[in-house]
Amino acid sequence: MSWLQKLRDLAGKPKTPGLTPDTPDLRVVVAAFDPAVADSDVLESSPAWVTSAPAVLTHHLSLPAGRIAEAAGILAQDGYELREQGRDGDRVLAHAVRVQVLDALHCAQERARMAGLAQRLGGDALGWDARQPGDAPTASA
Template structure:
């Protein structure tokens, strides 16, 4: 992406309302845990998802305990936050669309496989209305 594209993205982000992954008003608006279902189908079947607003995209991934720090090293530079547990949650704020959901689902599946874990699926959260 060129300088002009990056500047345009930066200006767009400044116009968006801020959202935090730990916002207490967040509720799940989309769930995608069936690997056979396209991300576009998951988004389109959700009446609560608001496409014009940012959301927290949260991946549910099993990562071996000894690999959590490695996952953090790989994901933190791109704005992902990991809440480790039996099932780790890997989250960040972004605009949701089918293409980006599919790309990130693939990325998380690849990461989980490399670290000896398993990607279970994702959900998206937005402030309750």
């Protein structure tokens, strides 16, 4: 295994044992669906977001049904799981999810990456949200 693959594997692993996209009692603490608003502004304006705690980052995508498997394979390389949410004609509404600590730079990079991926596959990146447990530690903890 190359050092780059090891680094990718580490980046995709949850930062807190036990936090997964299926952890009970997760709540949306920040959401960004307006491309005209900077991710840094979205994060700064969220009083519920705990900056030091990991979150489940969820990118909302609309993709052609025939490209879902391809998208899932590409996203899995960076630790994302693609979950189908429903269908709208020949489009699939899907969530790309992974656990990570959020910061403005990485949120902006991932938003741009999702937009590029969706565009290449003939779809759209609708926005993202992040969920943290209701008992997430406070920034001062």
